[in-house]
Every structure is written in C-alpha cells, then in structure tokens.
Amino acid sequence: MITIVTLILATGVGVVVSLGFPDLVIMPLAAALAVIGLGLLVIAKRAHGLGLIIPGAMLAALLAGVTITMPPTMNDSMLYRVGPTQPANVRLYGEQETMDITTMEISEDERWQIELDHAELELIIPADQNIVVEASYDNSMLTLPKGIFSGSGHASTEQIVDEVRPTLVIEIFANESQLWVSAS
Amino acid sequence: MKRRPSLPAIIWGSAFIVIAALSGLRQFGVLTTMTFWGVLAPLGLIVVGALGLVLSSNGDKNH
Numbered sequence: 001m002i003t004i005v006t007l008i009l010a011t012g013v014g015v016v017v018s019l020g021f022p023d024l025v026i027m028p029l030a031a032a033l034a035v036i037g038l039g040l041l042v043i044a045k046r047a048h049g050l051g052l053i054i055p056g057a058m059l060a061a062l063l064a065g066v067t068i069t070m071p072p073t074m075n076d077s078m079l080y081r082v083g084p085t086q087p088a089n090v091r092l093y094g095e096q097e098t099m100d101i102t103t104m105e106i107s108e109d110e111r112w113q114i115e116l117d118h119a120e121l122e123l124i125i126p127a128d129q130n131i132v133v134e135a136s137y138d139n140s141m142l143t144l145p146k147g148i149f150s151g152s153g154h155a156s157t158e159q160i161v162d163e164v165r166p167t168l169v170i171e172i173f174a175n176e177s178q179l180w181v182s183a184s
Numbered sequence: 185m186k187r188r189p190s191l192p193a194i195i196w197g198s199a200f201i202v203i204a205a206l207s208g209l210r211q212f213g214v215l216t217t218m219t220f221w222g223v224l225a226p227l228g229l230i231v232v233g234a235l236g237l238v239l240s241s242n243g244d245k246n247h
Contacts, residue, residue: 024211026207026208026210026211027208027211029207030203030204030205030207030208030211031204033200033201033203033204033207034200034201034204034205036197036200037196037197037198037199037200037201037204038197038201039197040193040194040196040197040200041193041194041197041198041201043190043193044189044190044191044193044194044197045187045189045190046187046190047190047193048190048192048193049190049192049193049196049197052193052196052197053192053193053196056196056200057196059200060199060200060203063203063204063207064203064207064224067207067210067211067220070211096213
C-alpha cells in the first residue's frame with residue numbers, strides 16, 4: 001500500500017514541479033526521486049521496499065544521464081553575451097559561463113579561440129550563419145549538435161548555411177572541462 | 185517482538201534523496217559536473233559496499 005501511494009505521490013510531485021519549472025528537465029525527475037527516497041525511509045520499518053528500489057534505481061540512472069547531457073541553468077551573472085563587434089578570445093578557468101552569440105552578425109571571415117580549464121561553457125550559436133566549431137579536448141566532455149564526445153581527442157561541428165557568406169571558426173581547447181554547443 | 189527496520193531500504197532511500205539533492209544543485213549551477221560526479225561516484229561505492237555488508241551479514245545469520 002505504501003509502495004503504491006509513494007509511486008502515485010512521486011508521479012504527482014513530478015508533474016507539479018514540471019508545471020512550476022517548465023524549462024528544467026532535471027527538477028521533476030529529482031523531485032520524484034526524492035519522494036521515492038522518503039517513501040523507502042518510511043517503508044523501511046515494515047519491508048525491504050523492492051517495489052520502490054527498482055523504479056528509484058531506474059529513475060536515478062535516468063537522472064544521472066540527463067544531468068550529464070543538459071547544461072546547468074545559468075543565472076544572469078554567468079551569462080556572457082557577445083555583442084555585434086566584440087571579439088571573443090576567451091579563457092575560462094574554474095568558471096561556468098553561457099556564451100550567447102545569436103545576436104552577432106558575422107561580417108567577415110573570423111577565427112576565435114576559447115580556452116577552457118576546469119570550466120563549463122554553454123555556447124549558443126546562431127542557426128542562420130556560417131559557424132565552424134573545432135575542439136581539442138583532454139579529460140573533457142563535449143555535447144555538440146552531432147553527438148557527445150568524452151575523454152581526449154578532437155571533434156568539430158560545421159554549420160554552413162550559405163557558402164558565399166563569411167564564416168566564423170571557433171577554436172576551443174578544453175582541459176578537464178565541459179562544453180555544450182547548441183544552435184538557436 | 186519489535187521488527188528491525190530494513191537496512192537496504194534505508195540505504196537506498198538515503199542515496200536517492202542525496203542524488204536528487206545533488207542533481208538539483210547541479211541544475212542551478214551550484215555544482216559543476218566534475219564536482220557532481222566527484223561526489224556521486226564515491227557515494228555509489230559506499231552504497232554498494234554498505235549493501236554488500238548488509239547482505240553478507242544477513243547470509244551469516246541464515247547459517
């Protein structure tokens with residue numbers, strides 16, 4: 001009985017939290033997992049709670065996977081918006097940043113360098129301009145539009161919408177860091 | 185006779201609550217991914233170790 005009530009409660013809390021935080025995928029899952037955890041502590045006096053441990057373990061695995069692949073929600077102080085003419089040779093050490101270059105207009109071929117050292121960067125690129133991201137990474141994790149890369153190596157992503165227009169090449173060197181690239 | 189609470193249920197329940205809390209902190213950028221895994225990986229080992237101890241002590245009682 002406690003198992004069923006806990007599972008219904010976890011689902012309900014997950015739905016309510018998802019309504020409260022519509023943009024956050026992690027929060028409803030975390031809230032549901034916390035309810036299952038509390039249910040297990042209650043049920044521990046009577047039973048082993050296998051009916052809660054199995055769905056809880058599955059939810060925890062899902063939550064861990066989502067936590068890796070989704071960038072954190074940045075507050076305003078972490079946002080780094082690049083203006084129309086601002087160069088972006090950036091070095092981040094031990095920081096979490098979002099770099100939003102969607103408002104930037106690429107007027108000539110350019111090459112930027114971004115160095116990440118124990119840092120996390122969410123890079124939002126404009127979907128309607130030519131942008132190439134070339135990354136060299138060491139003990140890092142990269143989430144690019146074409147896939148997830150982890151460990152050490154090289155990865156790149158090309159977005160060429162019009163070959164006549166100029167292209168921005170962003171070179172990224174990542175050491176023990178995490179990078180998310182998305183087009184908007 | 186008073187029944188003892190189930191240790192596996194307490195261990196799993198506590199682990200789920202900690203994982204949920206860590207994920208929440210990660211979502212809001214309080215923890216980095218590296219810190220998240222730095223806490224979660226040892227926690228996972230502790231949970232597995234504790235469960236192993238509980239299960240082996242239960243096995244000893246049955247003999």
